[in-house]
Amino acid sequence: MRFQVLVRLKGGVLDVQGKAIETGLKDKKFNAFKNIRVGRVIELDVDGVSATEARAQVEEVCKLLLANPVIEQYEIKEA
Amino acid sequence: MRVAVVVFPGTNCDQDVVHVFGKLLKAEAFPVWHRDTDLQRADLVVLPGGFSYGDYLRTGALAKLSPVMQAVKDFAGRGGKVLGICNGFQILCESGLLPGALLENVGQRFLSRFVHIKTERSVGFFAGGMEPGKVITCPIAHFQGNYYADPATLAELEANGQVVFRYSDAAGVVAPADRLSNVNGSCNAIAGVCNKAGNVVGLMPHPERAVESLTGFVGGDTGLEPFRRVVGA
Numbered sequence: 001m002r003f004q005v006l007v008r009l010k011g012g013v014l015d016v017q018g019k020a021i022e023t024g025l026k027d028k029k030f031n032a033f034k035n036i037r038v039g040r041v042i043e044l045d046v047d048g049v050s051a052t053e054a055r056a057q058v059e060e061v062c063k064l065l066l067a068n069p070v071i072e073q074y075e076i077k078e079a
Numbered sequence: 080m081r082v083a084v085v086v087f088p089g090t091n092c093d094q095d096v097v098h099v100f101g102k103l104l105k106a107e108a109f110p111v112w113h114r115d116t117d118l119q120r121a122d123l124v125v126l127p128g129g130f131s132y133g134d135y136l137r138t139g140a141l142a143k144l145s146p147v148m149q150a151v152k153d154f155a156g157r158g159g160k161v162l163g164i165c166n167g168f169q170i171l172c173e174s175g176l177l178p179g180a181l182l183e184n185v186g187q188r189f190l191s192r193f194v195h196i197k198t199e200r201s202v203g204f205f206a207g208g209m210e211p212g213k214v215i216t217c218p219i220a221h222f223q224g225n226y227y228a229d230p231a232t233l234a235e236l237e238a239n240g241q242v243v244f245r246y247s248d249a250a251g252v253v254a255p256a257d258r259l260s261n262v263n264g265s266c267n268a269i270a271g272v273c274n275k276a277g278n279v280v281g282l283m284p285h286p287e288r289a290v291e292s293l294t295g296f297v298g299g300d301t302g303l304e305p306f307r308r309v310v311g312a
Binding site for chain 2: 009012013014016017019020065066068070071
């Protein structure tokens with residue numbers, strides 16, 4: 001099974017990369033863009049376990065490593 | 080005193096730490112490879128600066144999974160003293176041994192320069208015994224040094240005396256909104272924190288690079304005092 005994990009900074013945490021992109025776009029007169037958030041996509045295959053178990057393990061590694069719960073939120077999608 | 084200096088792939092400040100403890104302060108300082116789980120009867124464990132695992136994923140994220148970190152956690156759990164500098168601080172936050180996290184610098188730049196840090200009255204074993212307000216001038220060299228913790232955690236840190244250092248000007252004046260002193264945009268201008276018990280301390284600046292007047296440049300040897308106090312020299 002293939003999963004996609006989307007990791008991004010939590011709402012209240014300042015995303016300095018997003019801010020820099022916003023400034024860059026403004027310089028090119030794209031003034032409509034606001035609240036730009038930059039995240040990361042992690043794709044992974046999980047083999048040899050049931051669908052439920054696979055999802056549970058992905059959830060577990062999100063908490064352990066893929067995201068830092070202090071500053072980030074994650075979303076798991078089946079690809 | 081026996082000082083274990085943990086070396087991860089990509090660590091590059093280990094010899095600076097060995098120099099301070101081993102050469103200048105005459106303690107027994109020795110490296111411990113990150114695959115090892117034996118801290119060799121250390122009295123103090125230091126996680127030095129560098130770029131462990133090339134900063135892949137997040138700074139310090141992969142290092143926390145190294146076998147040595149379970150030993151460090153057990154050691155800290157028994158009250159053992161652990162000091163994390165720069166990348167070591169990031170690893171301690173990732174491991175959950177210290178609260179908060181280090182975000183990218185507000186200015187979106189790698190900062191390599193001298194800063195002033197004001198010593199706070201804290202429960203930390205490192206610098207906690209120093210005269211509050213004492214200013215250390217030493218280098219920083221980081222991209223992710225912007226200390227973040229949610230408001231509730233920050234309030235707790237402040238109330239418990241867990242803030243060890245704050246970025247300040249040369250006179251020790253702290254102004255969190257001032258980018259000239261609080262260069263990376265850290266919450267409450269925090270440069271270093273400790274856990275509630277005070278036995279785990281982490282800081283972003285490098286006092287170990289300002290320990291001798293010959294090489295400390297503008298920082299002179301202002302960074303030596305907290306190390307000296309730890310060793311009791």
